[in-house]
Amino acid sequence: MLLDKRDELYRSSILKLLIWFAIGLFLMMALLLYQLYSTSLHLYSQNLDEWLRGETSQLQAIASAEGIEAVQQSINNSKESNRYIYHIANHASPSPTDTSATSYPVIAQIKQYQAYNDLPNMRATTVELPDGSELIIGIDQERYLSFKKQLDSSVIWGTFFPFIALCLIAILIAVYILKRLNLVNQTMNRVMLGERNVRLKVGPDMNEFDLLALHLNNMLEQMEQSESKLKSLTVDIAHDLRTPMGRIKLRIEDLLYDNTVSDYHQDKLENIQSDFSLLLDTFNGMMELYHLENGGTPVNKQQCELSKIVQDAIEFAEPTALDKQQKLYLTIEMPCPLYANPSLLFRAVFNIIDNAIKYTHEGGVIEVIVDCFGVVVADNGMGIKPKDRERALDQLVRLDPSRTEHGFGLGLALVKTVMKIHNGRISLSDNYPGLRARLLFDETVNK
Helix, strand or coil, rough: CHHHHHHHHHHHHHHHHHHHHCCCCHHHHHHHHHHHHHHHHHHHHHHHHHHHHHHHHHHHHHHHHHHHHHHHCCCCHHHHHHHEEEECCCCCCCCCEEECCCCCCCEEEEEECCCCCCCCCEEEEEEEEECCCCCEEEEHHHHHHHHHHHHHHHHHHHHHHHHHHHHHHHHHHHHHHHHHHHHHHHHHHHHHCCCCCCCCCCCCCHHHHHHHHHHHHHHHHHHHHHHHHHHHHHHHHHHHHHHHHHHHHHHHHHHHHCCCCCCHHHHHHHHHHHHHHHHHHHHHHHHHHHHHHCCCCCCCEEEEHHHHHHHHHHHHHHHHHHHHCEEEEEEEECCCCCCCCCHHHHHHHHHHHHHHHHHHCCCCCCEEEEEEEEEEEEEEECCCCHHHCHHHHHCCCCCCCCCCCCCCHHHHHHHHHHHHHCEEEEEECCCCCCCCEEEEEEECCCC
16 A cells, blocks of 8 residues: 555656756755855955955054064964964065965965975965065965855755755645545545445635535536436336336237237247347336335345355256356355345346356356355356446446347346445456456455
8 A cells, every 4th residue: 555655656747746846946046055155255265365465454564663573562462363374484485376366465375385384275465574574474274164164064954955845845745635636536436436425525625625526526416416317217217118018018918829810920929029028127127226226125134155045046047057068166165154135146146157158158167166255257258358347237238249148238237236235346357268257245244
C-alpha cells in the first residue's frame, strides 16, 4: 500500500508542477542572493580600503607635524583594536606588489617576503617617516577571508534551506490534493462496480473540492434516478406484457391439443410456443433481478455449507455435460460454511457451471473447486476477452454474436446480484485456455 501511494505521488502532475515552481523560485532566490553576495564582498573590500586610507592619512599627518615618536605613540594606542598591522621598513626592503590602487595613499596586496616572514598576507599602504624609513600599514587578509566564509555559509543556508522547505511544502500540498482526488476516484470506482447510494463527503468550507463533490453527488443522484425510472419502466412493461403473453401461450396450448390442426401447423404452433416461453422467461428474469436489486424480494438467510450446494448444482448440470461428452470434476479443498440463502446460491453456482458447459466444446473439461473463500469454475472453452468481462455481467448482454446457444443474457447478471446480496463478488479471468470464474465470499462463518 505504501509503495502504491509513493507511485501515485511520483506520477502526480500536481507534485511535478509544484516542484518546477520550487525550482524556478530557487533559481530566482539564488540569483538575488548571488547579487547580494557579490555586492557585500565588494562593499566590505571598499570599507577595508577606506579604513586603510583613513589610518594612513592620520599617521602621515602626525609624522609630518609631531615626528616619529608621536607616530609610535599613536600606533601603540591603535594596537588594542587589532585592526591594523604596522611594520617599519628601510629602503632596502622590497616594495608592495600587486598594486590595486594608484591614488595616494597607495593600497597594495603585500605578500610574505623572505626577509620578513613574520608579515602575513595583507592589503597595505605606506607612510614615509621623517628619517627616510617607511611605515607599512596593513589589514590582515584573514579578516577578509573570515568575513567571506561567514557570508558563504549564510548564502548557502539562505538558498538551500528555503528550497528544501519549499519541496517539503510542495509534497504536503500534493499529498493533500491527491488524498481528496483519490476519494473522488474511489467513489467513482465504487459506482462503476455497481454500488449505489454512494456519495462524496461535502465539507463546511465549500472550497473547490467541496463544490466538485457537491456537483458529482448531484450527478450521481440524477443518474440513479434515471436508472431507477428506466428499470421501473422496463419492469412495468414486462409485467404488463407478461399477462397477455401468458394468455396467448395458453391459447396456443389449446390449439396444440386440437385434433383438427394439421401436423404442419402443429409444428409451427410448437415453435411459436417455444418462442413465447423464452420471452416469458426473459420477462420473469428481468422482474426477479429488479426485485432482488431493490430489495423487493425478501432474502431469508440460514447457515449452510457451500460444498453441498455445489454438489447439488453439479448433479443437476451433469446430464447436459454428458450430452456433450464433457468431463466434469469436483474438488473440495476445504469446507466453506456460509450464512446465506441456499436457493439463490444454488442458482448462482448452477448458472456458472451451465455457462461453462454451454461455451465449452464437446469433449472439454470443466473443473469445480471449493475452498474456504468460495468456489472456482474453470473450463477450457472459448473464454471471454478481457475487454468484455465487465460487460458480460450486465443484464441482457450476450457475447456470442452467432446466438448459437440458447439464453437471454441474464445468467451472469443474476450471479452478480446474488453475490452482492451475500457480500461477495464474481471475478472472471483467463484459464489458458478457457475461462476461470470465481465466486468469492468476503464473509464466511469461520471468518
